[in-house]
Amino acid sequence: MVERRPLLGLLANVVLIIGVLIVALPVYITFVASTHANDAIIHPPMPLTPGSHMVENYTAVLTGTQEGGGSKASVGQMMIVSLVTALVIAIGKIAISLLSAFAIVYFRFPFRMFFFWAIFVTLMLPVEVRIAPTYKVVSDLGMLNTYAGLTVPLIASATATFLFRQFFLTVPDELTEASRIDGAGPLRFFWDVLVPLSKTSIAALFVIQFIYGWNQYLWPLLVTTSEDMYPVVIGIKRMISGGDAQTEWGAVMATAMLAMLPPALVVLLMQRWFVKGLVDTEK
Amino acid sequence: MGAISIRNVVKRYGKGPKANQVIHDVSAEIADGEFIVIVGPSGCGKSTLLRMVAGLEEISEGQISISGRVVNDVEPSERDIAMVFQNYALYPHMSVYDNMAYGLKIAKVPVAEIKVRVDKAAAILQLGPYLARKPRELSGGQRQRVAMGRAIVRQPSVFLFDEPLSNLDAKLRAQTRLEIQKLHRELGVTSLFVTHDQVEAMTLAERMIVMNAGRVEQIGTPDEVYTRPATTFVAGFIGSPPMNLLEGTADGSQFTVGGVTLALPQPAPRSGPLLLGVRPEHADPGEAGWALQVEMVEMLGAERLVHGHIGQTAFTLRMDATLPSPHAGDTVRLNVAGERLHWFDRATQQRV
Numbered sequence: 001m002v003e004r005r006p007l008l009g010l011l012a013n014v015v016l017i018i019g020v021l022i023v024a025l026p027v028y029i030t031f032v033a034s035t036h037a038n039d040a041i042i043h044p045p046m047p048l049t050p051g052s053h054m055v056e057n058y059t060a061v062l063t064g065t066q067e068g069g070g071s072k073a074s075v076g077q078m079m080i081v082s083l084v085t086a087l088v089i090a091i092g093k094i095a096i097s098l099l100s101a102f103a104i105v106y107f108r109f110p111f112r113m114f115f116f117w118a119i120f121v122t123l124m125l126p127v128e129v130r131i132a133p134t135y136k137v138v139s140d141l142g143m144l145n146t147y148a149g150l151t152v153p154l155i156a157s158a159t160a161t162f163l164f165r166q167f168f169l170t171v172p173d174e175l176t177e178a179s180r181i182d183g184a185g186p187l188r189f190f191w192d193v194l195v196p197l198s199k200t201s202i203a204a205l206f207v208i209q210f211i212y213g214w215n216q217y218l219w220p221l222l223v224t225t226s227e228d229m230y231p232v233v234i235g236i237k238r239m240i241s242g243g244d245a246q247t248e249w250g251a252v253m254a255t256a257m258l259a260m261l262p263p264a265l266v267v268l269l270m271q272r273w274f275v276k277g278l279v280d281t282e283k
Numbered sequence: 284m285g286a287i288s289i290r291n292v293v294k295r296y297g298k299g300p301k302a303n304q305v306i307h308d309v310s311a312e313i314a315d316g317e318f319i320v321i322v323g324p325s326g327c328g329k330s331t332l333l334r335m336v337a338g339l340e341e342i343s344e345g346q347i348s349i350s351g352r353v354v355n356d357v358e359p360s361e362r363d364i365a366m367v368f369q370n371y372a373l374y375p376h377m378s379v380y381d382n383m384a385y386g387l388k389i390a391k392v393p394v395a396e397i398k399v400r401v402d403k404a405a406a407i408l409q410l411g412p413y414l415a416r417k418p419r420e421l422s423g424g425q426r427q428r429v430a431m432g433r434a435i436v437r438q439p440s441v442f443l444f445d446e447p448l449s450n451l452d453a454k455l456r457a458q459t460r461l462e463i464q465k466l467h468r469e470l471g472v473t474s475l476f477v478t479h480d481q482v483e484a485m486t487l488a489e490r491m492i493v494m495n496a497g498r499v500e501q502i503g504t505p506d507e508v509y510t511r512p513a514t515t516f517v518a519g520f521i522g523s524p525p526m527n528l529l530e531g532t533a534d535g536s537q538f539t540v541g542g543v544t545l546a547l548p549q550p551a552p553r554s555g556p557l558l559l560g561v562r563p564e565h566a567d568p569g570e571a572g573w574a575l576q577v578e579m580v581e582m583l584g585a586e587r588l589v590h591g592h593i594g595q596t597a598f599t600l601r602m603d604a605t606l607p608s609p610h611a612g613d614t615v616r617l618n619v620a621g622e623r624l625h626w627f628d629r630a631t632q633q634r635v
Contacts, residue, residue, distance in 0.1 A: 174368045174370055177337075177339050177359075177366075178433075180338075181337065181339075181359045181360055182360065182389055182433075183360030188389065192374075193376075196376040197375065197376055199376075
């Protein structure tokens with residue numbers, strides 16, 4: 001758009017600022033709440049400027065020494081569980097999808113299209129639909145309360161496979177042929193040519209899948225029963241005490257802030273790659 | 284070293300009666316060090332034939348051998364060939380150096396040796412300053428040279444070129460053509476070059492294979508193909524504008540085309556229905572001779588193309604631009620020397 005109309009420009013700015021406020025205000029309030037002692041939060045009106053209890057609140061939740069009626073598991077441990085889970089899910093998904101897309105695009109084997117469609121159809125089944133049978137399998141295999149139980153069932157990904165397949169289809173055939181003449185076998189071609197060419201798509205998928213893994217709620221709720229295997233997202237919920245017991249809102253909000261940090265960091269650090277991966281292809 | 288023998292090669296896609304046959308019984312013997320151009324219109328099977336030599340397409344029937352070894356079931360990398368693709372097929376994420384070195388790395392050539400070979404190829408192709416760049420930072424002509432460099436460093440006994448010049452602009456194409464010729468003179472490696480461009484074919488080839496619809500029409504030097512085309516297809520395909528073909532009946536020194544009788548400078552090789560071929564540049568306007576009804580004149584600078592009819596048959600004449608130009612509606616009289624007449628059988632389209 002190269003229009004030169006000051007009023008329109010102003011209007012666009014106003015709309016954008018309103019949008020930013022709507023998105024950012026809750027985050028700001030969460031931050032403010034995480035810096036106040038509990039009395040300050042529960043006595044209206046709630047303060048809108050940061051308070052003086054920031055250090056206390058954050059150290060308390062990280063070590064699990066906060067007061068109140070909810071769970072007192074250490075948020076530090078939960079963050080580690082979440083981080084490991086999200087990383088394993090993201091990396092596992094990318095590795096598996098790259099390989100399956102490679103097989104589907106570059107090899108002629110019986111029932112190739114059947115396998116492709118079988119993978120494709122699972123796109124239509126969200127985790128929730130198959131959650132009961134998956135739980136049965138995971139528990140029979142003794143994977144409850146383990147990292148394997150948290151991650152393996154979430155690794156298979158039709159979306160990523162499909163995305164890589166579409167990307168591989170755009171790689172010119174001559175490149176495959178040139179590498180055949182150069183003497184590269186299929187796996188060599190995969191490592192030396194396809195994976196480097198997919199770099200940007202891999203980065204984009206990593207961001208999406210990391211956040212997907214980090215935000216898992218329902219599945220970890222089912223397969224974890226011990227406090228040291230809870231991811232942080234569940235931890236937040238468990239810190240809110242039911243009944244008459246008092247909830248330490250400062251601690252809850254501090255945990256929420258901490259839970260938001262890693263995905264935000266991943267997005268910030270990989271933003272350039274992420275956009276590149278969604279927008280262009282290096283060819 | 285480097286001789287290629289193609290014997291009764293057939294290519295068909297699919298199986299059984301529905302199979303689509305694209306190469307029909309092609310045979311050719313190529314000596315070591317020869318520069319052979321395969322030329323033909325799009326879809327004539329020339330690229331398929333080249334890809335069968337490269338090992339990128341399976342051979343349905345027949346046999347191809349390189350340097351005396353049958354290669355029907357040999358992997359492309361084991362055939363001692365190198366190929367230059369139409370769109371260059373450079374690895375986009377590798378530097379120019381790595382692009383050239385990749386095949387050698389896989390072949391486990393020592394690093395020092397790789398460096399020597401790549402540097403040498405880069406020197407020949409004047410790519411020295413660009414070794415660290417990525418292909419996307421190069422111009423079309425430079426990418427072309429990298430693709431050739433990748434072929435050279437392998438030190439193969441056969442080079443295969445699949446229309447390598449068609450993505451270049453006209454000026455660069457002429458320049459690269461000369462470079463390829465120079466390269467061939469220096470390295471003396473057997474080369475198989477596919478193109479649809481007859482100028483490229485004529486200028487590069489030591490011998491050319493003219494193909495049409497999956498069949499070989501003629502194999503010969505550019506001179507032979509031009510002066511003695513074996514079929515009407517070759518006559519029409521090589522030379523620009525194409526040879527005029529007049530369909531008529533010969534009787535001694537007379538040739539009847541659509542009711543008009545032409546006097547021949549020398550008797551036809553046989554009487555009866557024949558096709559008479561005359562190149563536009565071999566008919567000279569004069570005082571007497573065949574009557575050409577002029578319809579249109581094109582000025583090309585050094586020469587003029589005169590389009591018209593002899594009887595009912597279209598005929599094109601190419602004349603020197605210094606001669607006075609005829610106008611539409613004029614009648615031009617044409618003389619053709621006896622040895623410039625080409626005779627073809629009307630049924631088989633073969634040269635008589």
